[in-house]
Amino acid sequence: xxxxxxxxxxxxxxxxxxxxxxxxxxxxxxxxxxxxxxxxxxxxxxxxxxxxxxxxxxxxxxxxxxxxxxxxxxxxxxxxxxxxxxxxxxxxxxxxxxxxxxxxxxxxxxxxxxxxxxxxxxxxxxxxxxxxxxxxxxxxxxxxxxxxxxxxxxxxxxxxxxxxxxxxxxxxxxxxxxxxxxxxxxxxxxxxxxxxxxxxxxxxxxxxxxxxxxxxxxxxxxxxxxxxxxxxxxxxxxxxxxxxxxxxxxxxxxxxx
Amino acid sequence: xxxxxxxxxxxxxxxxxxxxxxxxxxxxxxxxxxxxxxxxxxxxxxxxxxxxxxxxxxxxxxxxxxxxxxxxxxxxxxxxxxxxxxxxxxxxxxxxxxxxxxxxxxxxxxxxxxxxxxxxxxxxxxxxxxxxxxxxxxxxxxxxxxxxxxxxxxxxxxxxxxxxxxxxxxxxxxxxxxxxxxxxxxxxxxxxxxxxxxxxxxxxxxxxxxxxxxxxxxxxxxxxxxxxxxxxxxxxxxxxxxxxxxxxxxxxxxxxxxxxxxxxxxxxxxxxxxxxxxxxxxxxxxxxxxxxxxxxxxxxxxxxxxxxxxxxxxxxxxxxxxxxxxxxxxxxxxxxxxxxxxxxxxxxxxxxxxxxxxxxxxxxxxxxxxxxxxxxxxxxxxxxxxxxxxxxxxxxxxxxxxxxxxxxxxxxxxxxxxxxxxxxxxxxxxxxxxxxxxxxxxxxxxxxxxxxxxxxxxxxxxxxxxxxxxxxxxxx
Amino acid sequence: xxxxxxxxxxxxxxxxxxxxxxxxxxxxxxxxxxxxxxxxxxxxxxxxxxxxxxxxxxxxxxxxxxxxxxxxxxxxxxxxxxxxxxxxxxxxxxxxxxxxxxxxxxxxxxxxxxxxxxxxxxxxxxxxxxxxxxxxxxxxxxxxxxxxxxxxxxxxxxxxxxxxxxxxxxxxxxxxxxxxxxxxxxxxxxxxxxxxxxxxxxxxxxxxxxxxxxxxxxxx
Numbered sequence: 001x002x003x004x005x006x007x008x009x010x011x012x013x014x015x016x017x018x019x020x021x022x023x024x025x026x027x028x029x030x031x032x033x034x035x036x037x038x039x040x041x042x043x044x045x046x047x048x049x050x051x052x053x054x055x056x057x058x059x060x061x062x063x064x065x066x067x068x069x070x071x072x073x074x075x076x077x078x079x080x081x082x083x084x085x086x087x088x089x090x091x092x093x094x095x096x097x098x099x100x101x102x103x104x105x106x107x108x109x110x111x112x113x114x115x116x117x118x119x120x121x122x123x124x125x126x127x128x129x130x131x132x133x134x135x136x137x138x139x140x141x142x143x144x145x146x147x148x149x150x151x152x153x154x155x156x157x158x159x160x161x162x163x164x165x166x167x168x169x170x171x172x173x174x175x176x177x178x179x180x181x182x183x184x185x186x187x188x189x190x191x192x193x194x195x196x197x198x199x200x201x202x203x204x205x206x207x208x209x210x211x212x213x214x215x216x217x218x219x220x221x222x223x224x225x226x227x228x229x230x231x232x233x234x235x236x237x238x239x240x241x242x243x244x245x246x247x248x249x250x251x252x253x254x255x256x257x
Numbered sequence: 258x259x260x261x262x263x264x265x266x267x268x269x270x271x272x273x274x275x276x277x278x279x280x281x282x283x284x285x286x287x288x289x290x291x292x293x294x295x296x297x298x299x300x301x302x303x304x305x306x307x308x309x310x311x312x313x314x315x316x317x318x319x320x321x322x323x324x325x326x327x328x329x330x331x332x333x334x335x336x337x338x339x340x341x342x343x344x345x346x347x348x349x350x351x352x353x354x355x356x357x358x359x360x361x362x363x364x365x366x367x368x369x370x371x372x373x374x375x376x377x378x379x380x381x382x383x384x385x386x387x388x389x390x391x392x393x394x395x396x397x398x399x400x401x402x403x404x405x406x407x408x409x410x411x412x413x414x415x416x417x418x419x420x421x422x423x424x425x426x427x428x429x430x431x432x433x434x435x436x437x438x439x440x441x442x443x444x445x446x447x448x449x450x451x452x453x454x455x456x457x458x459x460x461x462x463x464x465x466x467x468x469x470x471x472x473x474x475x476x477x478x479x480x481x482x483x484x485x486x487x488x489x490x491x492x493x494x495x496x497x498x499x500x501x502x503x504x505x506x507x508x509x510x511x512x513x514x515x516x517x518x519x520x521x522x523x524x525x526x527x528x529x530x531x532x533x534x535x536x537x538x539x540x541x542x543x544x545x546x547x548x549x550x551x552x553x554x555x556x557x558x559x560x561x562x563x564x565x566x567x568x569x570x571x572x573x574x575x576x577x578x579x580x581x582x583x584x585x586x587x588x589x590x591x592x593x594x595x596x597x598x599x600x601x602x603x604x605x606x607x608x609x610x611x612x613x614x615x616x617x618x619x620x621x622x623x624x625x626x627x628x629x630x631x632x633x634x635x636x637x638x639x640x641x642x643x644x645x646x647x648x649x650x651x652x653x654x655x656x657x658x659x660x661x662x663x664x665x666x667x668x669x670x671x672x673x674x675x676x677x678x679x680x681x682x683x684x685x686x687x688x689x690x691x692x693x694x695x696x697x698x699x700x701x702x703x704x705x706x707x708x709x710x711x712x713x714x715x716x717x718x719x720x721x722x723x724x725x726x727x728x729x730x731x732x733x
Numbered sequence: 734x735x736x737x738x739x740x741x742x743x744x745x746x747x748x749x750x751x752x753x754x755x756x757x758x759x760x761x762x763x764x765x766x767x768x769x770x771x772x773x774x775x776x777x778x779x780x781x782x783x784x785x786x787x788x789x790x791x792x793x794x795x796x797x798x799x800x801x802x803x804x805x806x807x808x809x810x811x812x813x814x815x816x817x818x819x820x821x822x823x824x825x826x827x828x829x830x831x832x833x834x835x836x837x838x839x840x841x842x843x844x845x846x847x848x849x850x851x852x853x854x855x856x857x858x859x860x861x862x863x864x865x866x867x868x869x870x871x872x873x874x875x876x877x878x879x880x881x882x883x884x885x886x887x888x889x890x891x892x893x894x895x896x897x898x899x900x901x902x903x904x905x906x907x908x909x910x911x912x913x914x915x916x917x918x919x920x921x922x923x924x925x926x927x928x929x930x931x932x933x934x935x936x937x938x939x940x941x942x943x944x945x946x947x948x949x950x951x952x953x
Contacts, residue, residue, distance in 0.1 A: 014725050016684070020694050021718060023725035030729065042729055045687035053677060055626055057648025061681035068685050096642075144627035177585045181625025188623050189713035190271060194278035194589035195625070196714060198288075224715030286932075293933045310763060317758040324755040327747040346740035398939055399930035415930060422932040446928060446936040453940065458850050474915050484884055484926040484941025491880045491918075502743060509912045510760045513903040524929070527782070528867035531941070532921035540917055542876040544817065544842050556739075560746035569750070 009039045010120070011072070011079045015086045015216070016048035022216045025237030029082040029117050032243050036125050040080075043072035051089040054097060056183050063097055070094075070106045079113045080120045082239055084146020085215050087116040092149045116146060118214055118238060122155035129246040131163040138241070139171050139208035141178060141199070141222060143215035152214055156238060160212070163245050171206040173198070180221035196225045203233055211235040270619050273594035283419065287591050290418045294582040297525025298633070315518045316637040318511045319573035322503075326563065329472045329505045330554070336475030340537040342550045353555045354385035357497060360551055361391055364495060366461035370453075372489035373397040373481070374466030375413055375576065376499045376555055378598045379611060382464070393464075396453050396485040398446060405432050411592030413599060414523050414578040419591050453485070463489035463547065467500035468575070469515060470552075472507045475536055477552065480519060482530040490535060496547040498535075502554050503563075503572040515575055518635035523577040558610035558663070565661045567646055571606050573636045578603075580630035580640060586623055595620060602630035606643045609650075614664030618651035691726075698724050764903045775865035775898045780949060782868020786924035787937065788945040794952050798892065799829035802857070805890065805946060807833045811854040815839050815886060819859050819877040830857075839879050849885050856882035856942075857890045862897040862905055867923055870947060871905065874918035883922065889942040891922070895951040 010033060018026040030040050050066035053059070069090075073079055081087040091114040098107035121127040140160060146152035160168050179185065179195025199222055203211055211233050213219045223235035236244075277283050302308040322329060334344045347353035357380075361369070369391055371377065383393040383404070395404040399416035403409060406428055410416030417425065422440055429448055430438040436448055457463075465486055469478040477498050479486045490496045506512065520526045539546035562568045581587040581601025592600035597608040597617065605624065608617045626641040634640065647662065654674070655666025683689045697704075701720045708717050723731075770778065780790050793801040806814060814830065815837040821827060827836055837853055849856075861873035870891050874880045883889045899905040902921070906912070926941030937943050 016694075019725040020697060020720045023721045023723065023728050026725040027728055027732065042726070044726065047684040047687060047690040050684075053681060055645055055648070056677075057645065057650070057652040058677050058681075059649055061677045064681045065684040068687070144625065144629070148628045148632060175629075177625045177627035177629065179585065179625060181627070184622070184625050185714070186708075186710035188271070188274070189710035190275040190278055191586055191589055191623060192625075192710075193714040194284070195585050220718060221715065224711075224718065227716040228712075228714065290933055310766070314758060314760060314763045317755075318760070321755045321758050324752040326752070327744050330744065330747070346743055348739045348742055352739055396940065397930070398928045402930065415933075417930055418933075420932075422934065425931050442931045442934040442936050445931055446939055450938065450940060454850065457940075458847070473912055476915055482924075482926070483928045483930075483939035485939070487880070487884050487920065488940055491884065502747075507757075508760075509906055509915075510903065511758065513901065513906065514760055514763060516902070528869060528921065528923045530922065530924045530927055532869075534915060534919040534921075535917070536915040536919075537917045539842075540876065543917060544839060544876070544879040545881050546874070546917055554743075556743045556746075560743060563747055564750045569752075 008037075009041060009075065009077045011075075011077050012040045012042050013046055013049070013069070013079055013081045013086070013090075014042070015081060015083045017216045017220070018082055021220065022237060025082055025216055025239055028237065028243045029080075029239035032121065032239050033080065035247060036121065036127050038125070041077070046072055049086045049089045050097070051086060051093075052182055054089065054093060059097060063101070066094060066097060066107075067103055070103060070110055073110060073113070077113070078115050078120060078124065079110065080115050080117055082117045082237065083215050083217075084116045084143045084150050084152045085217055087114050088145035088149030090114045116150040116152045116214065118152050118155040118159055119150055122158050123151065127159070129159065129162040129242060131165045131245050132248050133163070133165055133245045135165045135167070136210065137167045137169050137208050138210045138212050139169050139203045139206050141203070141211060141213040141218050143213065143218045144177050146214055147175065156214055159238070159242060166245065169206040169208045171208070172202040178218045178221050180217050182217065185221060193225070196221055197229070200226045200229065200233065204231070209234070210241070212238055212241050214238045270594060270596060270623070273596065274590040274623070277590045277594055282421075283591060284589070286419070286421055287588055290415070291582055291588045294415075294525065298522055298579060298582070299525075301521035301525045301527065311514060311518060312635055312637055314514045315635050316573065318506060318515060319575070319636045322506045322511070323563070323569055323572055325507065326503065326505065329507050330502060332507070333470055333472040333475065333505050336472060337552060340475045342475065342537060342552055345551060345553045346556075347553055348556045350380040350555070350557055353380050353499065353553050354382060356553055357382060357499075358385065358389055358391070360495070360497060361386070361462055362389070364461060366391060366495070368456070368460045369393040369462045369464055370456050370460035370489050370493060371395050371400070372463065372465040372479070372486040373400055373416075374464060374499050375410075375598060376466055376501055377464060378410065379557055380499070380555065382499070394453070394456050394460075396457070396489060398449050398483060398485075401449055401453065402428065405429070409593065411600065412578060412581060413576055419593065457488045457492045460493045462495045462497055463491075463493035465490050465496065465498050467498050467504055467552070468519065469512055470500065470505045471509050471512060472505055474509055476509070477535045478512055478516070479533040479535070480516065480529045480531070481533070484531060487531055487533050490533060491546055494547055495549045495551070496535075496538075497551045497553065499553045499555065502556055502559055519575050519577050522579040522633065522635040558612075561661075561663060562607070562610040568610070568643065568661065570638050571610065571643060573638050574603055574607070575636060576603070577635055579633040579635065583629040583633050585625065585627060585629065602640045606638075606640055606647065609647055609662055609664070614647065614651050614662050615667035616664070618647065618664070618668045621647040621651065694720075694724055698722065760903060761907070764901060767901065769900055770865065772896070772898065775900060776895045776949065776951060778865040779863050779868055779895070779898050782865070783923070783947050786868055788868070788924055788947050790947050790949060792949045792951065795950055798948065798950055799826045802826070802890070802948060803829055803833045805948075806830065806855070809855070809888065811888060813837055813853050814855045814857050814890075815849055815853045815882050816857050817877065817879045817882055820857055822877075839882060849881055853886045855888035855890055856884075856886040858883050858892070860891050860893045861919075862899060863893050863895070864899055864902050864905060864921070866901045869902070869921045869923045872920040872922060873916055874920060875916040880918055880920070883920065884941050887938065887942055888944045888946065889922075890946045890948065892948045892950060895949050
């Protein structure tokens with residue numbers, strides 16, 4: 001793979017889901033960035049963007065957690081996240097969450113430097129991938145935050161489009177939510193279950209061998225439902241898939257989902 | 258007859274939702290209907306740049322109208338009065354019903370024929386009229402079907418969207434005297450037409466909603482396809498229009514862009530069959546039209562939404578229904594599960610003002626916040642942000658709750674609050690967070706197999722053997 | 734008194750919110766960016782949009798209108814056609830139509846309603862203007878033009894002077910200064926009456942006319 005830019009530094013915000021549940025996605029994202037000529041800095045004190053509390057109507061608690069993250073990025077480097085959902089939280093909702101507080105300016109400064117991984121790879125690094133893998137068919141699920149709060153739909157498709165042996169299958173109702181919605185999936189299992197049931201059926205029907213997504217929440221929702229209800233759908237974070245295809249490297253052994 | 262459906266105990270909402278989600282026939286017809294409406298809307302907006310400019314304008318017009326709402330209502334009232342239309346104000350549905358019944362009784366009215374009016378549903382007008390022995394018959398085909406079945410509309414534009422042709426065929430054969438079973442849609446519509454024709458000719462009062470009220474000319478604009486709206490506002494001697502206080506615009510020039518957004522977003526039509534603009538009762542030399550026209554302006558909690566700068570945007574709504582047509586939740590549970598007059602995303606954000614948060618906060622939580630609603634909203638109501646705000650109002654400590662929404666704090670629980678405090682305390686302190694995640698990972702074998710709502714639909718989640726941060730260190 | 738109270742309370746609460754005034758939205762600027770077509774193009778667009786919406790469009794000239802109308806009425810077998818003062822004022826037109834049908838004059842308030850509901854096969858009206866963008870006929874209902882004629886009979890025949898075809902509703906309102914006053918009722922008609930309330934299946938003739946016949950009169 002090649003990237004058209006000089007070496008630069010980025011902060012990596014791994015997200016709490018990746019840290020505890022899908023570490024391979026984070027590792028592969030870091031490798032991808034490094035192979036693209038980027039020095040990756042991981043602030044050890046990071047925890048969670050605060051979104052679970054924010055969307056649950058607990059802005060005080062969300063602010064408390066989010067404030068902890070605001071101080072992690074002293075250098076003016078880009079902040080890259082392997083998640084459209086958390087990137088959307090930091091980019092779009094931090095300014096609202098901190099509006100009128102002493103941290104407003106800091107929150108805005110952080111928000112302005114936030115990149116979803118695929119956006120950064122395409123729009124900043126101009127990454128060019130060479131496909132090393134055998135022909136395969138994949139489905140892409142783009143999370144609603146990635147779709148509506150970042151440019152990740154365009155950049156993810158651009159990256160997959162660079163892989164010559166990879167055919168992107170468009171599942172029925174591709175743009176519809178998978179029904180995750182964070183706490184929603186726990187709080188309203190009857191409705192969430194109805195939505196993810198249809199999403200899983202559409203992905204199974206489209207002929208894809210693997211589900212690719214840039215968001216681990218959606219991945220755990222879709223693959224977790226598939227595993228519970230019949231034939232499993234192999235799910236891979238975009239970073240793992242790209243790394244495996246372009247360099248034959250991946251930390252994803254497919255065992256965590 | 259019809260039961261008021263406007264109070265939803267939390268458990269009942271879940272039960273209704275579950276019943277619909279697990280009914281394959283209903284799932285199929287809901288999906289089909291939503292796909293149909295989505296596709297029709299898409300065809301109407303081939304040029305995204307034009308759509309965005311039009312949305313900019315629509316949003317600006319609605320925001321302007323709200324910013325100037327009190328003066329516009331005063332102007333509107335003066336203009337309508339000068340045109341000969343009587344204006345009435347009601348704070349509550351009860352007041353609005355009393356005003357209506359007073360007019361009806363003054364004219365010894367026995368029968369009322371109704372064009373489509375969601376505000377009259379808010380008021381439970383039919384029920385109130387029944388209690389004083391006045392017959393109210395719905396004339397919009399969808400509303401007529403729903404009334405015949407003793408049900409409520411399940412969609413604000415397509416009231417009978419939950420019913421299949423076969424169900425309607427059976428309903429007609431069963432409930433309309435002298436009708437034989439037919440499942441030809443044309444024949445069914447002609448049956449409805451014939452029944453309702455007679456009622457139009459005999460009705461004492463015609464009722465309608467209003468899509469836009471124009472302050473500068475004193476004009477009521479009504480949008481429809483069937484002609485029943487024109488019938489209801491033309492044939493009976495008295496026309497009573499009912500609407501919410503937020504439906505006013507200042508200039509006639511504000512109508513074309515809103516009209517275009519409304520019909521294209523709602524049913525994917527460049528324009529509806531009829532756009533009916535009423536500016537006065539019948540004048541002395543005119544040959545038809547009602548002799549009296551009344552307008553009832555209903556508040557019913559709208560002033561509560563208005564008082565708060567953020568919640569005010571709820572009132573930008575022009576009732577197109579595009580938000581429900583694109584909502585993954587509405588697509589799964591249909592309109593009746595909500596139990597409120599307005600279902601779908603708009604229902605979730607307007608109902609707390611109409612009914613209080615105590616009985617409606619569960620609706621605000623029943624959203625993935627996917628944003629499909631806001632993406633299609635023709636006047637750019639930030640529905641997901643409003644849902645988050647309403648959740649915040651619901652879960653806040655009632656002792657310190659703001660007065661912005663009636664019923665604020667009604668979802669507060671000290672146990673839940675303690676859990677959030679504990680979560681935040683852990684995630685606010687990197688050392689605690691690392692200790693917690695280290696334990697979760699190290700003792701992953703202790704992860705419970707049942708994880709509340711999650712394992713209803715999913716295999717249990719289990720932490721990784723080693724956290725990302727540990728593996729990153731290993732690698733270095 | 735109680736109504737006054739409700740009014741005062743509602744207005745009081747709205748005023749208490751103390752909204753900041755906003756600048757007047759500029760609808761004219763939006764429509765200025767839109768396509769402006771010459772009259773022949775507008776008329777073609779009008780005809781196309783009406784046809785696509787299942788209206789039946791006939792194109793004729795002022796001189797040929799009576800014959801064209803007579804032909805339509807004969808071909809459709811419409812024995813009784815209701816007309817209002819605006820049509821009755823056109824004596825020669827009425828004379829010709831009476832050769833093919835009975836004209837029911839609607840000239841007194843409400844007395845004709847039962848006949849209109851039960852015996853009439855079509856209503857014939859003139860129109861005020863037309864709108865190309867949406868394929869719309871504008872009815873200006875006043876003393877000369879009763880409202881029920883275009884609504885109650887199963888067929889509505891409307892005569893459109895195509896010189897009065899506007900690009901958009903906005904253009905029409907703007908050029909004619911509608912904001913200075915409107916008649917009792919203005920109706921924009923863009924298709925026969927229809928509904929899709931039964932399983933999204935389109936059916937015509939829901940409550941209004943099942944057929945809309947538009948006579949486009951153009952004198953080149």
